[in-house]
Amino acid sequence: MAKLDLNRVGMPKQSADQRRLNFDEVALGYSAEEALQEASRCIDCKARNCVVGCPVAIEIPDFIRSLKNNDLPEAARILKRTNALPGVCGRVCPQESQCEAVCTLAKKGAPVAIGRLERYIADWELGQSAKTAPGELRAPTGKRVAVIGAGPAGLTAAAELARLGHEVTVFESLHVAGGVLMYGIPEFRLPKSIVQSEVDYVKSLGVNIELNAVIGKTLTIDELLAGGFQAVFLGTGAGLPLFLNIEGENAPGVYSANEFLSRVNLMKAWRFPEYDTPLKVGTEVVVIGGGNVAMDAARSAVRLGAHVTVVYRRSREEMPARIEEVENAEEEGIDFLYLTNPVSFQINEHKWVNGMTCQKMELGEPDASGRRRPVPVAGSEFNLPVDMAIIALGTRPNPLIARATPDLEFAGKGNVIADEQTGLTRKQAVWAGGDIVTGAATVISAMGAGKAAAADIDRYLAGLE
Amino acid sequence: MYPIIAVDELVPRVRLYRIHAPRVAQKAAAGQFVILRVDEKGERIPLTIADWDAAEGSVSVVFMEVGTTTTKLARLGVGDSIADFVGPLGNPTEVENFGTVCLMAGGFATATIMPIARAMKAAGNYIITIVGARNKDLLFWQDRLAEVSDELIISTDDGSAGRKGVVTEPIKEKLERGDKIDRVIAIGPSIMMKFSALTTQPYGVKTIVSMNPIMIDGTGMCGCCRVSVAGQTRFACVDGPEFDAHAIDWDSFMSRQRTYIDEEKRSLELCRCPEGPG
Numbered sequence: 001m002a003k004l005d006l007n008r009v010g011m012p013k014q015s016a017d018q019r020r021l022n023f024d025e026v027a028l029g030y031s032a033e034e035a036l037q038e039a040s041r042c043i044d045c046k047a048r049n050c051v052v053g054c055p056v057a058i059e060i061p062d063f064i065r066s067l068k069n070n071d072l073p074e075a076a077r078i079l080k081r082t083n084a085l086p087g088v089c090g091r092v093c094p095q096e097s098q099c100e101a102v103c104t105l106a107k108k109g110a111p112v113a114i115g116r117l118e119r120y121i122a123d124w125e126l127g128q129s130a131k132t133a134p135g136e137l138r139a140p141t142g143k144r145v146a147v148i149g150a151g152p153a154g155l156t157a158a159a160e161l162a163r164l165g166h167e168v169t170v171f172e173s174l175h176v177a178g179g180v181l182m183y184g185i186p187e188f189r190l191p192k193s194i195v196q197s198e199v200d201y202v203k204s205l206g207v208n209i210e211l212n213a214v215i216g217k218t219l220t221i222d223e224l225l226a227g228g229f230q231a232v233f234l235g236t237g238a239g240l241p242l243f244l245n246i247e248g249e250n251a252p253g254v255y256s257a258n259e260f261l262s263r264v265n266l267m268k269a270w271r272f273p274e275y276d277t278p279l280k281v282g283t284e285v286v287v288i289g290g291g292n293v294a295m296d297a298a299r300s301a302v303r304l305g306a307h308v309t310v311v312y313r314r315s316r317e318e319m320p321a322r323i324e325e326v327e328n329a330e331e332e333g334i335d336f337l338y339l340t341n342p343v344s345f346q347i348n349e350h351k352w353v354n355g356m357t358c359q360k361m362e363l364g365e366p367d368a369s370g371r372r373r374p375v376p377v378a379g380s381e382f383n384l385p386v387d388m389a390i391i392a393l394g395t396r397p398n399p400l401i402a403r404a405t406p407d408l409e410f411a412g413k414g415n416v417i418a419d420e421q422t423g424l425t426r427k428q429a430v431w432a433g434g435d436i437v438t439g440a441a442t443v444i445s446a447m448g449a450g451k452a453a454a455a456d457i458d459r460y461l462a463g464l465e
Numbered sequence: 466m467y468p469i470i471a472v473d474e475l476v477p478r479v480r481l482y483r484i485h486a487p488r489v490a491q492k493a494a495a496g497q498f499v500i501l502r503v504d505e506k507g508e509r510i511p512l513t514i515a516d517w518d519a520a521e522g523s524v525s526v527v528f529m530e531v532g533t534t535t536t537k538l539a540r541l542g543v544g545d546s547i548a549d550f551v552g553p554l555g556n557p558t559e560v561e562n563f564g565t566v567c568l569m570a571g572g573f574a575t576a577t578i579m580p581i582a583r584a585m586k587a588a589g590n591y592i593i594t595i596v597g598a599r600n601k602d603l604l605f606w607q608d609r610l611a612e613v614s615d616e617l618i619i620s621t622d623d624g625s626a627g628r629k630g631v632v633t634e635p636i637k638e639k640l641e642r643g644d645k646i647d648r649v650i651a652i653g654p655s656i657m658m659k660f661s662a663l664t665t666q667p668y669g670v671k672t673i674v675s676m677n678p679i680m681i682d683g684t685g686m687c688g689c690c691r692v693s694v695a696g697q698t699r700f701a702c703v704d705g706p707e708f709d710a711h712a713i714d715w716d717s718f719m720s721r722q723r724t725y726i727d728e729e730k731r732s733l734e735l736c737r738c739p740e741g742p743g
């Protein structure tokens with residue numbers, strides 16, 4: 001066996017000074033030489049740990065081998081066999097805790113940069129005029145499936161079902177497909193053109209996408225089932241933002257991260273007034289939370305010209321955001337106040353938010369999440385001057401489906417109850433997957449759930465008649 | 466795309482558009498709204514469903530030209546299409562036989578109140594409709610309202626039609642006199658709804674208002690439509706748009722509505738300017 005190369009090829013990035021001023025992608029992607037060099041580090045090991053670590057079991061060593069052999073079309077085909085959205089996954093998957101975490105080389109501290117290679121292949125393919133054929137499509141079965149929600153879960157389920165020969169219609173409430181990939185994750189981390197190319201790929205498999213269709217309002221699940229669909233996959237995500245429920249929170253200037261990010265990404269308010277949707281950006285912005293959503297909001301606000309402070313109630317170690325993104329945020333000049341929790345907002349004479357009172361916290365015993373519970377330190381209140389606050393505390397499923405589908409079963413926080421392996425819900429002919437089942441999770445886990453459900457729906461449809 | 470199939474200028478700057486949107490027309494009910502986007506660069510704005518025809522597949526909206534989107538919308542005519550039209554959103558008005566229902570409308574809300582009046586009438590209620598406007602030139606649909614109302618009271622600020630004064634006066638007199646009113650529904654500008662709430666509160670008459678916060682998605686995703694009701698944060702798009710008027714924190718609501726005043730002005734200047742993007 002060749003000697004292990006412990007030097008991962010670095011990802012070229014825009015410098016922090018430069019990227020603070022634009023919404024262009026931060027990570028620039030590998031050149032052909034860099035991709036080859038990084039691919040050559042893979043030792044194509046027997047254990048194939050990486051595949052096991054990937055929630056959709058991408059045949060990682062195989063696509064890397066094709067890349068090494070300079071057979072890019074084959075590499076793209078292998079990727080797409082298991083993953084309809086490689087350009088998305090290559091950019092936003094938490095590889096460091098999935099495939100790369102268990103890569104054989106990870107023991108030496110330098111796993112193969114699987115995500116960056118995936119991105120390289122996907123981007124190469126987007127640059128080609130003739131797209132890779134999607135592989136074998138099964139002959140039409142004549143069965144119809146409705147997929148609700150065009151996020152990663154829905155798009156993956158739709159692509160799989162289409163490849164299996166079923167006629168698929170996706171119903172999406174917004175005016176674009178993509179879910180969080182379009183309205184939540186910012187352009188500088190995931191260009192919207194990449195998402196739309198991957199949506200186009202899903203359409204190229206024969207999937208029909210109907211926008212502006214809110215299931216639970218425009219149509220109900222029962223109407224879909226009565227109207228000729230033999231099965232329904234529910235992938236509506238968990239979009240409803242949580243709030244702190246503290247004084248002053250409904251004052252103008254206090255945003256949910258979803259509102260702020262939707263204005264910026266979905267409605268392109270960063271290009272106001274060329275685009276009609278307005279946005280306020282303060283000079284002193286505080287972002288409350290410690291996940292990817294908080295990082296995205298903070299980094300967007302920086303690009304809009306603000307000084308940003310992230311307030312998080314635990315310490316840096318407990319932050320759920322991807323390390324890479326926390327580092328990017330730090331490089332971009334964002335300040336972090338750890339072990340700090342807001343207790344109220346103050347407003348000025350125009351009723352606009354102009355201050356936030358915080359309390360210092362210390363870490364006590366571990367709570368249900370296994371992380372040490374933050375406890376307030378008595379008498380530690382202090383004030384932060386702010387003219388805009390963005391709350392990124394997490395989300396829950398919206399109540400539309402629940403209210404319109406009385407015989408679907410839900411858990412306490414509004415998540416649909418579904419079988420972990422198959423996604424089957426307790427309602428006949430209805431499957432569910434992604435954030436609506438798990439609560440806010442990851443793109444790839446949503447895709448994994450979409451795929452598993454598609455396989456089970458296929459089995460079910462085969463048994464009909 | 467959603468084609469406009471009829472246009473009617475009700476009074477200057479207030480127009481009714483009948484739009485082809487069969488799926489919305491199938492489901493519409495009194496009290497619900499749609500969200501539309503005029504074009505690719507457009508904002509998503511909510512408008513109440515003023516009427517619908519399931520057979521024709523059409524939905525009517527009435528809007529007042531106030532800012533960029535409604536100005537862009539007003540430039541369109543029959544045969545033009547708008548990019549997006551989604552709904553019906555929000556919960557339908559709670560309709561049952563309450564007894565006597567007093568409907569109060571201010572401005573363009575005369576259109577909004579029509580389907581509610583019809584539904585309330587059909588449920589067997591005695592309908593008192595009070596419509597307020599600044600002057601007689603801003604009044605419309607009095608004939609239609611008269612058809613579904615047992616009593617129709619018009620008030621204008623300048624006395625050019627009906628009674629002189631504001632919409633809250635007639636109901637105040639009735640309540641003072643001890644007339645039985647079982648439910649009030651007030652729709653119009655926030656300030657009118659707030660004062661309607663203050664008028665009925667001392668008499669303990671259940672009063673419903675249709676809240677018009679700023680919205681984006683209309684499905685409970687952005688959280689910008691939040692309204693403080695009985696000390697709790699509720700989302701107008703999925704929990705409303707109708708709420709108990711006596712439980713609303715009006716001052717906080719009205720300051721939230723003013724969030725984008727400066728930007729809206731800038732945007733409107735650009736939109737009105739001939740070489741602007743509109």
Ligand SMILES: Cc1cc2nc3c(=O)[nH]c(=O)nc-3n(C[C@H](O)[C@H](O)[C@H](O)COP(=O)(O)OP(=O)(O)OC[C@H]3O[C@@H](n4cnc5c(N)ncnc54)[C@H](O)[C@@H]3O)c2cc1C
Binds near residue numbers: 177178213442
């Ligand atoms: C700002 C942000 C940053 C993130 N960063 C990362 C990251 O870096 N890496 C990562 O792996 N994950 C990240 N996530 C999480 C990830 O995006 C989600 O876990 C994933 O998108 C869930 O996919 P989904 O298909 O279940 O739902 P969603 O992406 O939420 O899609 C659901 C779709 O359903 C539609 N819908 C909702 N209700 C209805 C209805 N009633 N009828 C019709 N359509 C409906 C919605 O409009 C939406 O398009 C991030 C999330 C956010 C918000």
Ligand SMILES: Cc1cc2nc3c(=O)[nH]c(=O)nc-3n(C[C@H](O)[C@H](O)[C@H](O)COP(=O)(O)OP(=O)(O)OC[C@H]3O[C@@H](n4cnc5c(N)ncnc54)[C@H](O)[C@@H]3O)c2cc1C
Binds near residue numbers: 532679
């Ligand atoms: C559920 C609901 C139903 C509505 N029904 C009607 C209706 O039937 N007819 C009608 O004319 N108007 C209705 N509105 C108000 C309508 O949405 C606004 O007039 C419209 O958004 C203004 O857009 P603009 O770009 O033309 O003006 P802008 O320049 O954006 O705004 C002018 C003023 O309108 C208000 N406004 C701005 N954006 C919104 C928004 N997204 N939602 C609410 N108010 C806003 C603000 O007070 C603002 O100062 C309704 C609002 C809601 C929430």
Ligand code: SF4
Binds near residue numbers: 042043060061105
């Ligand atoms: S575990 Fe790492 S080294 Fe082994 S095949 Fe996968 S990527 Fe290559």
Ligand code: FES
Binds near residue numbers: 684688691
């Ligand atoms: S409009 Fe976005 S949550 Fe209500």
